[in-house]
Amino acid sequence: MIDLVSSDLVSIRNSLQNKEFTAVELLSEYIERITKSSKLNLFNTTNFENALKAAKESDQKIIRGEARSLEGVPIGVKDLFCTAGVRTTASSKILENFVPAYESTITQKLYDQGMILLGKLSNDEFAMGSSNETSSSGPAVNPWKSCSSDKELVPGGSSGGSSGAVAASLCPFATATDTGGSIRQPAAFTGTVGLKPTYGRCSRWGIVAFASSLDQAGPITKTVADSALALKYMAGYDEKDSTSADVGVEDYQQFVGQSIKGMTVGVPKEYEELDLEDDIKLNWHDAINWYKSAGAEIVSISLPHSKYALPAYYIIAPAEASSNLARYDGVKYGTRITGDDLDDLYKNTRGLGFGAEVKRRILIGTYVLSAGYYDAYYLKAQKVRRLIHSDFVEAFKKVDVIMTPTTPTTAFGIGENLSDPLKMYSNDILTVPVNLAGLPAISIPSGLDSQGLPMGIQIITNHFNEGKLFQFGSIVEKSRSSITNQSEWWL
Amino acid sequence: MVNKVNQMTITKDTIRKISNLAKISIADQEVEKLESEISSIIRWVEALNEVDTENVDPMSNSLTGGLRMREDLVTDGNKVSDILSNSPVDDENFFVVPKVIE
Amino acid sequence: MNDINTTSEVRHTIEGQGGEWEIIIGLEIHAQVTSESKLFSGSSAAFGGTPMSHVSLVDAAMPGMLPVINKHCVRQAVKTGLGLKAKINSYSVFDRKNYFYPDLPQGYQISQFKYPIVGEGEVKVSLKNGEDIIVRIERLHLEQDAGKSFHDVDPENSYIDLNRSGVALMEIVTMPDLRSAEEAKSFVTKLRTILRYLETCDGNMEEGSLRADINVSVRRPGDSLGTRCEIKNVNSIRFIGMAIEYEAQRQVNEIENGREIIQETRLFDVSTGETRSMRSKEEAHDYRYFPDPDLLPLNLEEGFIKEITHELPELPDNKKERLIKSYGLNSYDADILVSDKNYAEYFESVANGRDPKISVNWITGELFSALNKLNLDIQDSPVSSNQLGELIDLISDGTLSGRLAKDVFEIMLETKKNPKLIVEEKDLSQITDESSIEKIVNKIIESNFDKVAEAREKPKLIGWFVGQVMKESQGKANPATVNDLVKKKIGI
Numbered sequence A: 001m002i003d004l005v006s007s008d009l010v011s012i013r014n015s016l017q018n019k020e021f022t023a024v025e026l027l028s029e030y031i032e033r034i035t036k037s038s039k040l041n042l043f044n045t046t047n048f049e050n051a052l053k054a055a056k057e058s059d060q061k062i063i064r065g066e067a068r069s070l071e072g073v074p075i076g077v078k079d080l081f082c083t084a085g086v087r088t089t090a091s092s093k094i095l096e097n098f099v100p101a102y103e104s105t106i107t108q109k110l111y112d113q114g115m116i117l118l119g120k121l122s123n124d125e126f127a128m129g130s131s132n133e134t135s136s137s138g139p140a141v142n143p144w145k146s147c148s149s150d151k152e153l154v155p156g157g158s159s160g161g162s163s164g165a166v167a168a169s170l171c172p173f174a175t176a177t178d179t180g181g182s183i184r185q186p187a188a189f190t191g192t193v194g195l196k197p198t199y200g201r202c203s204r205w206g207i208v209a210f211a212s213s214l215d216q217a218g219p220i221t222k223t224v225a226d227s228a229l230a231l232k233y234m235a236g237y238d239e240k241d242s243t244s245a246d247v248g249v250e251d252y253q254q255f256v257g258q259s260i261k262g263m264t265v266g267v268p269k270e271y272e273e274l275d276l277e278d279d280i281k282l283n284w285h286d287a288i289n290w291y292k293s294a295g296a297e298i299v300s301i302s303l304p305h306s307k308y309a310l311p312a313y314y315i316i317a318p319a320e321a322s323s324n325l326a327r328y329d330g331v332k333y334g335t336r337i338t339g340d341d342l343d344d345l346y347k348n349t350r351g352l353g354f355g356a357e358v359k360r361r362i363l364i365g366t367y368v369l370s371a372g373y374y375d376a377y378y379l380k381a382q383k384v385r386r387l388i389h390s391d392f393v394e395a396f397k398k399v400d401v402i403m404t405p406t407t408p409t410t411a412f413g414i415g416e417n418l419s420d421p422l423k424m425y426s427n428d429i430l431t432v433p434v435n436l437a438g439l440p441a442i443s444i445p446s447g448l449d450s451q452g453l454p455m456g457i458q459i460i461t462n463h464f465n466e467g468k469l470f471q472f473g474s475i476v477e478k479s480r481s482s483i484t485n486q487s488e489w490w491l
Numbered sequence B: 001m002v003n004k005v006n007q008m009t010i011t012k013d014t015i016r017k018i019s020n021l022a023k024i025s026i027a028d029q030e031v032e033k034l035e036s037e038i039s040s041i042i043r044w045v046e047a048l049n050e051v052d053t054e055n056v057d058p059m060s061n062s063l064t065g066g067l068r069m070r071e072d073l074v075t076d077g078n079k080v081s082d083i084l085s086n087s088p089v090d091d092e093n094f095f096v097v098p099k100v101i102e
Numbered sequence C: 001m002n003d004i005n006t007t008s009e010v011r012h013t014i015e016g017q018g019g020e021w022e023i024i025i026g027l028e029i030h031a032q033v034t035s036e037s038k039l040f041s042g043s044s045a046a047f048g049g050t051p052m053s054h055v056s057l058v059d060a061a062m063p064g065m066l067p068v069i070n071k072h073c074v075r076q077a078v079k080t081g082l083g084l085k086a087k088i089n090s091y092s093v094f095d096r097k098n099y100f101y102p103d104l105p106q107g108y109q110i111s112q113f114k115y116p117i118v119g120e121g122e123v124k125v126s127l128k129n130g131e132d133i134i135v136r137i138e139r140l141h142l143e144q145d146a147g148k149s150f151h152d153v154d155p156e157n158s159y160i161d162l163n164r165s166g167v168a169l170m171e172i173v174t175m176p177d178l179r180s181a182e183e184a185k186s187f188v189t190k191l192r193t194i195l196r197y198l199e200t201c202d203g204n205m206e207e208g209s210l211r212a213d214i215n216v217s218v219r220r221p222g223d224s225l226g227t228r229c230e231i232k233n234v235n236s237i238r239f240i241g242m243a244i245e246y247e248a249q250r251q252v253n254e255i256e257n258g259r260e261i262i263q264e265t266r267l268f269d270v271s272t273g274e275t276r277s278m279r280s281k282e283e284a285h286d287y288r289y290f291p292d293p294d295l296l297p298l299n300l301e302e303g304f305i306k307e308i309t310h311e312l313p314e315l316p317d318n319k320k321e322r323l324i325k326s327y328g329l330n331s332y333d334a335d336i337l338v339s340d341k342n343y344a345e346y347f348e349s350v351a352n353g354r355d356p357k358i359s360v361n362w363i364t365g366e367l368f369s370a371l372n373k374l375n376l377d378i379q380d381s382p383v384s385s386n387q388l389g390e391l392i393d394l395i396s397d398g399t400l401s402g403r404l405a406k407d408v409f410e411i412m413l414e415t416k417k418n419p420k421l422i423v424e425e426k427d428l429s430q431i432t433d434e435s436s437i438e439k440i441v442n443k444i445i446e447s448n449f450d451k452v453a454e455a456r457e458k459p460k461l462i463g464w465f466v467g468q469v470m471k472e473s474q475g476k477a478n479p480a481t482v483n484d485l486v487k488k489k490i491g492i
Ligand SMILES: [Mg+2]
Pocket: C028, C213
């Protein structure tokens, strides 16, 4: 019996390499646990049969001394990453039977290190959402519950399947994507570590696109050290992606636990004014003290245009999405719903194949790009985007990192925010500016609120400086109180 | 100077026009709901009008350095079965759609 | 669109019932870039292929697929821009043009809208009447071709092949500087010649490598521009002329009958020679152009452009000027020779050390008509430039008369043999020796004594005697010598 709950990526990797258990034994434990966890509704598709075959091969490699860096370690993959021969749906009805003939660059890189695909994890449809409730396979469920209520909570979104699966110990590491906070917010809601690398750090090739200039893949893991290890193998230049940056990948684990003495942490004064839950504010102030104790200097900084990030984001992201999702037309692949003629085929396929949130965003995107409105909305938002970016550039002349809470609230109940899109969108208020500026950021579990729900601290740093995120992230990890989920109610 | 754009109101007609552009069928009873939702979102994003963006260049990507180019080599193609494997309707290697009238 | 042509002079009009009308024409030419692979993917850009064989996952717009630009296509666009004497923009941007059509798998075409790679340029066009006009180029941009739809395979369905999807096109847009079908045809011919010189587009219109969208409007001379109609995708120079003539006349008829011209897209019907409205495309287009977020702006370094500048070949205008200057050719002959760089190359090889006028006459006369009959390009001519040069030498040194030379040329076409060898084998060299010719002349006069007196009355009959002598000598006698001798003997 392997204790999956107290295992993390690094420990599992080491145990496999030290032959403490076999890849097949490990996989069987995960399969059993996943099977028992169906209440959480985190997997769109499982890949157990193929995984078993792969685990046997991994064991052979380990025996022969040919083990690769992550040999035999199972992984969960957000259902936005195309996986060859394994159904990839983006949690949308329009792709419900889509089986790609190709493998995304990132999953291929991870397989090349010996990782084994457990299955495809739920997400908000086409990554549009902050609660994982817009998935065509129904809402994913947070393994955490408030101590005062039995209601089911959202695991955050759009990578709610990934955050939920890592939090429930259904995999030690899950891939995810972040367009406006879709890695960091679910990580904060589930007590996991979520890393959004610099835009261009990880290849987008083979990942179903939401908003191309903002989308970035990253890992969700249990620890900062795991995150550093995962990034090492996800990151890297890809000539198939014109927006992949040819910037050297470091051995990020060296930064974990490194001293921050004499370094500077920026705290944006505008964020003090935001409508944050009291516990989250308090937790943020605690974190300031942790950094002071660790020898860092706290600097008040200004990000004057950050408050315009959400409106700018809700123009830019839908605009790009309206175009990116035009390919789902029922002609070449995916669901086709016919009618009287071709125009009907298009409209029925897209009208019935997309869910409400996706349609809403496509319509907003179509509107802000249409003749007469482009300058007033799209162009205006791109100009504001530059101002937001410049704010950060200025700030990073003064500080090493910027520290904020990840979310204004802890996990909310399923169904609670669904009827009010604007309220739902406000979840991303602290994470969205980072995507607009293309910066790397990480969310670290930083404690539990008075309801016993996890909170997260977000650390942001300059482009291609991910090392600092792990360096500063480990301070939070070390300083916070325990965040173990006491009840495994879903099992 | 603060840019002020004209108040642009979204009507049911706007919703029908953009859903037609986006090729998304919208049931009549949905139109009203979308009109109010999208109106309120558009009103909300108009907060951007408070920002002075004169002489600010738009930014469509955070990466700088320009476009990388590849060499002119044939490295792909001849994967007809991969192309057609998810196709709803195909015949003789063609995708098939209801007749297009020109 | 910029305003009307700088030259307000009326060059051409057509006749309506109520007076003269001027036709205003602007063209958008889609020229397929000559390249091995597509603009944004590594699949083959070759014409043909079994359906879907030249298709990558990118071309089929599979989820998560991304474009990576082909450097050679960028070079080709820059090269073309330089050939059109145009401004090369060191900063350009790829935009998405959004619309739904089954042969457009992404649901958008990657094109360039606000910032094209090439700006304003010009093309000099020589008209049939000997005049030159300047046609201004507004811009050139790079974009993707769409796939191909087949509407006549099945009564119910359209069939889509994506082999063309993503092939690189240059869209070359002119200012509305053309004034007649003839001018438009001459312009496209000249543009095609330039593209072929540059080797940036093969100009093969049957394969769709060059297609024109034609904007036509009419106006009373001196009036401001009328409403224009756009005729889409015309794929032969002859059809371009026919489409313009039909459309201009249609517009004149409409206006003269009190109707207004509606700005619309029209289709040229090859079978009827008419243009008709594309009703299905009338629904308002709103392409929602925006910068493609999968691509960054294209920044061209000065060195890159300079390198291409150095690779530019001598272009038709310069070549024409040089041919006139170094060979003393007239403008007409020079135009013919530069219309295809292979003509000019052939000519320069023949004319090397020989009389240019005789060379050009042989090429544009005997050779062209032979090639035409054989349906061959000059590169595949059975008579090489060296062989034609040798033939001209045999005329110059008196070995062959003009007539004999033509006979020899015919044999050269058939046998591909060198003219000297043919002359030897067939013993065809000219008889110039006077005494030999005199013998034949005497023989003819003796046996036709009755006609001698007649010839003295009617000197035209001299020709008959000359002909008989030539016949007797199997064409080998020097005609001038024969002529002189006949006259002398008969006593004229
Ligand atoms: Mg056009």
